[in-house]
Amino acid sequence: MEFALALAPQVLVDGLVLGFMYALIALGYTMVYGVLQFINFAHSEIFVLGAFVGVEILLGLQGAGVLAGIPVWVLLPVLVAAGMAASGFLAVGVERVAYRPLRGAPRLVPLLSAIGISFFLQDAIRFLESIWRNAFYLTYPSLEGLDRRIQLGPALDISVKSLVVIGSSILMLVGLTFLVNKTKMGRAIRAVAQDPETASLMGVDVNRVISLTFLIGGAMGGAAGVLFGIQYSLISPYTGFIPGIKAFTAAVLGGIGNIPGAMVGGLVLGLLESFSASYLSLLTGGAFGAEYKDIFAFSILILILILRPKGLLGEVVGEKA
Amino acid sequence: MLEIEDLHVHYGSIPALRGISLFIPRGEVVALLGSNGAGKSTTLKTISGLLKPKQGTMRLNGERIDGLPPYAVVQKGVSHVPEGRRIFNRMTVRENLEMGAYTRRDGEIARDMERVFELFPRLAERCNQVAGTLSGGEQQMLAIGRALMSNPSLLLMDEPSLGLAPRLVEMIFRVIEEIRSRGTTIFLVEQNALMALSVARMAYVLETGQIVGSGEAAVLLRDPKVRQAYLGEPPESAENPG
């Protein structure tokens, strides 16, 4: 029991790291769902592109022999910004090419298109990296100082990179909340989510707002991709699948279409997962080990959704005319 | 102000407007009357760009506006109070009004919001209330106020009195008169023909997608056919020999 309690703060930190990452990715699903009532299944690959852009920059700098000379506090913002830009624009492009022409088609059709794009992007990344590096499993070079651990208490230390993940996630979530709730642009996004036809009567160019939504959601995913690479190092074109499914689950858990919901859902899922990984075998006397964490976490999720079918903070979708 | 010529609009292959032509002079209130399904809302939606005409032209101050997307029509000074209010339920009253001013970049937005609050003091009291929790009448006030926030030269109103208590209906019509007196042209769709004809200068009568009558409101008010169809008067047997 004592051992279990001593473990708790560490588990909390791990859960937060995971949870914030899910939250960032979940935003892409939930924002797009909010305006189009459509699940962008290619979002997991948009996330992965961010991770690859990050690793390519790092490997490029390393190859040029200058990586060690650049201070981490300069490097990190550049990596995150590059990942956000690449993923944001990819998301906008995917919408333009694969979803917009299908608007008005039965709902299953764009969904299939998204699944197709998802496979396409996985293999495109694999193909390009295979030509370019002769490998498509890539490892983030370790960055000076990021692996250092800071002692926060007798039983709790936290690595600098975990702090980076948590800190930058909070920054982005706060920024996005401000953007959506306090700016004219954010008002337009909310208006389109509630009633696109009426939004257009107000002078909103609905297509531009939809692109903007993909840009922002994609950028959040790209940032998460870079942070994922920094935190867990190994990435591949197929890395996005599991975090993608989990982030989607987080979005549903929080209430699909609901932006604060995606943040809460991500954190709850991350914490559930982390706590079940650490305590499951203790709680079951060793019958179930950490490898059952997903079953445990998802069982709780199903329970929550049975009790609150519209998610923790409630589903938010437009009133259709 | 607005000239419409031979406008045809279809939903898929079903015609909703079959070649209507009408003219709305600057500074006047023009009413469009017609029973359910006549095509009144379709007419307004086509003017504001929500629907694309199959044929025909629309000119605003001589400039073609048919084929423009809705956001471009708003920028030309046309504002639409849609049927059924269609306020943004999850935004506050103030945010709804700010959405109305979406296309504007001038510094007069705050002043115009004050003017909306003068027209509808109730909205000022509920400024920070979520719009979905307003009463039906308040929602209609908000829908009108929101449309005014774009500072339109032409205001399209789709059944603003629908579902309101008589006192509110009167209030809405007073406001319509007030808006017109400030120089805004109004194209008013109404089922409440008596009220509409009392505030309008001219009116058109629409039936199954065609204009079947038009004229000075005062003349139409005396027209027995109009009285019978839209003011609920019994048919006059003398009018129907044979």
Ligand SMILES: Nc1ncnc2c1ncn2[C@@H]1O[C@H](COP(=O)(O)OP(=O)(O)OP(=O)(O)O)[C@@H](O)[C@H]1O
């Ligand atoms: N989205 C649509 N798809 C197909 N038909 C439609 C659509 N909207 C309207 N119609 C048809 O077009 C015709 C005109 O409709 P419209 O809404 O313009 O009538 P209205 O005069 O505004 O009637 P009301 O007084 O009931 O509002 C009707 O026959 C209606 O059934």
Ligand SMILES: [Mg+2]
């Ligand atoms: Mg109508």
